[in-house]
Amino acid sequence: MTAPPLLAVEGLTKNFAGLRAVDGVSFAIADGTITGIIGPNGSGKSTTIDCISGFQRPDAGRVLLDGADITGRPADAIARAGLIRTFQAVRLYDQMSVRENLLQAARPFQQVGWVADFLRTAAMRRAVDAAEARAEELIAMIGLERYRDAPAVILSYGQKKLVALAAALMPRPRLVVLDEPVAGVNPTRIREIEEVILRLHAAGETFVIVEHNVEFIMRLCSRILVFVQGAKTMEGDPAAVQSDERVLEAYLGIRA
Numbered sequence: 001m002t003a004p005p006l007l008a009v010e011g012l013t014k015n016f017a018g019l020r021a022v023d024g025v026s027f028a029i030a031d032g033t034i035t036g037i038i039g040p041n042g043s044g045k046s047t048t049i050d051c052i053s054g055f056q057r058p059d060a061g062r063v064l065l066d067g068a069d070i071t072g073r074p075a076d077a078i079a080r081a082g083l084i085r086t087f088q089a090v091r092l093y094d095q096m097s098v099r100e101n102l103l104q105a106a107r108p109f110q111q112v113g114w115v116a117d118f119l120r121t122a123a124m125r126r127a128v129d130a131a132e133a134r135a136e137e138l139i140a141m142i143g144l145e146r147y148r149d150a151p152a153v154i155l156s157y158g159q160k161k162l163v164a165l166a167a168a169l170m171p172r173p174r175l176v177v178l179d180e181p182v183a184g185v186n187p188t189r190i191r192e193i194e195e196v197i198l199r200l201h202a203a204g205e206t207f208v209i210v211e212h213n214v215e216f217i218m219r220l221c222s223r224i225l226v227f228v229q230g231a232k233t234m235e236g237d238p239a240a241v242q243s244d245e246r247v248l249e250a251y252l253g254i255r256a
């Protein structure tokens, strides 16, 4: 028997007051891959990842994580099941240090309960020690050792994006969904974010990346899904996507 894909999306559909934002979208994500989702504004990319990560309830279709049905479950339950997503707008605590932001991100996943927390039991200390070690490891991976104890407010936008990425990885998720990780980031920093994602990928992480920066997606992803008007118009490797007439016409507005 072959193992199920890490993520399977089947016939996902979402309507908003008569508008079909996502129209029967299906795809599978294999463990250890980096998959890109591109498409013009309003093509349903965000709504799709909202439905997958529990921030919207789909009207139809199924989402399976490692074979388990997570369709319509709340976002925190899906995160605990191993699927974590980041947001276009960076969500950090400005006055907390980089390290504290990472530790804060791990807290909802430290399943030792409030009694253990209150009594400072051995289980709690182990969970805290593990989070501290993970935070140090991730700070090194994103190359922000110098800013470890600096408040997040002083970081550049690109550095904040890196911290948000590290925060998503604190609980060691099975799958990380990145929503526009390089939007508004300067080109040098884009390369840095790219290298960090590749480093994390080499360490075994699986990524789905929604992004308007097509070059970034082409460089990073082995597989790309192209959305047009709520539907997945095509799926393929970067070479296939780049040369597909439908993509050039519908997405880039170019007639081949």
Ligand SMILES: Nc1ncnc2c1ncn2[C@@H]1O[C@H](COP(=O)(O)OP(=O)(O)OP(=O)(O)O)[C@@H](O)[C@H]1O
Pocket: 016, 017, 019, 020, 021, 039, 040, 041, 042, 043, 044, 045, 046, 047, 048
């Ligand atoms: N909460 C909502 N209420 C009503 N309509 C919505 C809502 N969210 C999204 N839509 C509509 O659903 C469609 C798909 O939007 P979505 O944000 O998923 O597209 P997108 O591909 O992520 O776009 P962008 O690249 O601009 O972020 C759009 O027509 C949008 O206006």
